[in-house]
Amino acid sequence: MRKTKWFTFRNFFHRSSLTSSMKPRPVNAYSFVPFSPVAMLDPTILTIGGVVLGIAIIERILERWGVIDLVDQFSKVMRFILPVTFYGALFYFFATFMF
Template sequence: MGKTKGFTFRKIFPSPHKPSLTRSRPFKAYSFVPFSPLAMLDPTILTLGGIVLGIAIIERILERWGVIDLVDQFAKVMRFILPVTFYSALIYFFATFMF
């Protein structure tokens, strides 16, 4: 029978890494992406969005009331106004946003 040998805990597991005494230098991090989500809170864009949302809600209410002919007129007008409003707001946003 072989002789058993005992090991101490310190021999099996090395001691934890000691932090170095030299401190790392702080560095400045710059963002190359100038976009901020807060820029979407522009009052003009919020106003245009609110107007379009209000017209859509009015259209739904009129549809529930059964005034289908008026809803059709709203739909015809909105089919033109929505894309024009969206692209105008997009152009305005990029024209006034400081890059």
């Protein structure tokens, strides 16, 4: 059983309480932001992005050298590969991301 403390109304309002009668409880803190930008540093995502960026740079270099036929072939292939790579990487990111 709990011990009951008795206070008169006058003593309750005029007395300064030095100790709290309530015990502090541990508080669970939750983050409202489930997404961390650090999660984008996944090595697979960085590798895929690096390969696509490298192919784009090679295409620009070949264009400056004047090899237009090869650049045209690269652009035809990249027109298909870029969207597939983007959606594949996006699917992989959300499939492996821990919420």
